[in-house]
Amino acid sequence: LMVWLRRCTHYLFIVVVAVNSTLLTINAGDYIFYTDWAWTSYTVFSISQTLMLIVGATYYLTFTGVPGTATYYALIMTPHTWVAKAAWFSLGYPYDFIVTPIWLPSAMLLDLVYWATKKNKHSLILFGGVLVGMSLPLFNMVNLITVADPLETAFKYPRPTLPPYMTPIEPQVGKFYNSPVALGAGAGAVLACTFAALGCKLNTWTYRWMA
DSSP, rough: OOOHHHHHHHHHHHHHHHHHHHHHHTTTTTEEEEEEHHHHHHHHHHHHHHHHHHHHHHHHHHHHHHTTHHHHHHHHHHHHHHHHHHHHTTOOOOOOOOSSSSHHHHHHHHHHHHHHTTTHHHHIIIIIIIHHHHHHHHHHHHHHHHSSHHHHHHHHHHHHHHOGGGOOOOOOTOHHHGHHHHHHHHHHHHHHHHHHHHHHHHHHHHHHHHH
């Protein structure tokens, strides 16, 4: 009975994290909508993807104890998001946001750290968190390269004009601190460690609740 309960709790966590990761990533390419706020949105969405990937992947990885399951988790996330995006596509929204499996390379780095450090959880949290946090905004840039032309999308899917107090000031381009990749990678590297620790803790709690 306890084994059955433990397995059910495990699968419940996987479903909850997978569903939430899909919800958070469903609009993670929608910075193309916000032509005025594109880089800000890009940074925020990059961080949200980073955190949802690493908490689920770390949980899955530490639960099984098998290097490779983080990549397997990213493989689960990818079709989930494709299905969710297809639902939006049927409502008339553009589909070419997250068609690239950008979570896979970051998840592979997480697996590599777990394997290279001989399944050391603390190394996984620190090194894995930093690598995933810093790498995903880079891979997310693939979306910017592969999406449709922003002007064409803006004309096809018009949105209301922003009120004056929401109208952004044109940023200084070319400066490091204005780089969405650098900002997303910096914030992601810090926050991903916290969420990797959460993924490990969820695993511990699963066993404690079912003990």
